[in-house]
Amino acid sequence: MGRATAVEFARQGANVTIADVNAAAGREALAHIKRVGGRGLLVIGDLARASVCQRVVRRTVEQFGGLDVLFNNVGIQPADSYCTLEDTSEQLWDRILGVNLKSYFLMAKFALPELRKRGGGVVINNASVQGLQSQKGVPAYAASKGGVLSLTRQLAIEYAAEKIRCVAICPGTIDTEMVRASAAREPDGLEAALERFGKQHPIGRIGTGQDIANVVTFLASERASFITGEYVCVDGGYMALGAWAR
Numbered sequence: 001m002g003r004a005t006a007v008e009f010a011r012q013g014a015n016v017t018i019a020d021v022n023a024a025a026g027r028e029a030l031a032h033i034k035r036v037g038g039r040g041l042l043v044i045g046d047l048a049r050a051s052v053c054q055r056v057v058r059r060t061v062e063q064f065g066g067l068d069v070l071f072n073n074v075g076i077q078p079a080d081s082y083c084t085l086e087d088t089s090e091q092l093w094d095r096i097l098g099v100n101l102k103s104y105f106l107m108a109k110f111a112l113p114e115l116r117k118r119g120g121g122v123v124i125n126n127a128s129v130q131g132l133q134s135q136k137g138v139p140a141y142a143a144s145k146g147g148v149l150s151l152t153r154q155l156a157i158e159y160a161a162e163k164i165r166c167v168a169i170c171p172g173t174i175d176t177e178m179v180r181a182s183a184a185r186e187p188d189g190l191e192a193a194l195e196r197f198g199k200q201h202p203i204g205r206i207g208t209g210q211d212i213a214n215v216v217t218f219l220a221s222e223r224a225s226f227i228t229g230e231y232v233c234v235d236g237g238y239m240a241l242g243a244w245a246r
Ligand SMILES: NC(=O)c1ccc[n+]([C@@H]2O[C@H](COP(=O)([O-])OP(=O)(O)OC[C@H]3O[C@@H](n4cnc5c(N)ncnc54)[C@H](O)[C@@H]3O)[C@@H](O)[C@H]2O)c1
Pocket: 001, 002, 019, 020, 021, 022, 025, 026, 045, 046, 047, 048, 073, 074, 075, 076, 099, 126, 127, 128, 129, 170, 171, 172, 173, 174, 175, 176, 177, 178, 179
């Protein structure tokens, strides 16, 4: 989702900084940006650390002269986090909350002064349908995403007067490395599991990175200037089906 969105921003003329702990993934995204004629910058590091978040903002401003849009997208859902609350170790809880929620707070904290200097801006947070409705066995991940939605509302009301908007997206199942890793662990195997996940969505397929990129770039644009403190489900109707799905 990060890669597709970075490329879409570049295609629409934005300069894009990518931050990723995985250097190879970051370089691949950077290469895509260059292929569409865009200008990109890669910062490698763990976004759960304040010093890294600070560096991402500082290097962006040095390179591009300012900051207008922050897309908080980083997230993890490790295989060993699919368990009950009692079986969730403190270490795993801290790591998931650190990457999925604290990094969003830190990136916003360091980005806000730069957005203010530009006379306004937009923060878009990638939450999840799992922040809206619950299923068993994902306590830390679900809590992190509920926190992202709350943080989004908080930021929106605190900074609206400064023309800084904050919006969340709640993706359904999207075809990414994260989902492929989880589908590969299903008893029916990768391809069958992806198809089955797709059928759970009323639209009949799982989403793509481009589905996300289209919405994020819209939310970042002036066309979305009256939207703040809200979330948008990009989920093929999954949340409309809701608890009646079974
Ligand atoms: N894939 C889905 O179906 C789905 C659904 C709802 C929400 N989400 C959320 O969407 C976001 C993107 O997910 P994705 O499926 O594209 O994941 P992904 O695993 O495919 O990509 C995530 C990227 O984040 C990087 N990353 C992980 N930990 C990091 C850290 N500590 N610091 C810096 N970079 C780090 C990874 O290297 C990777 O490049 C996440 O917040 C995820 O929770 C995903």
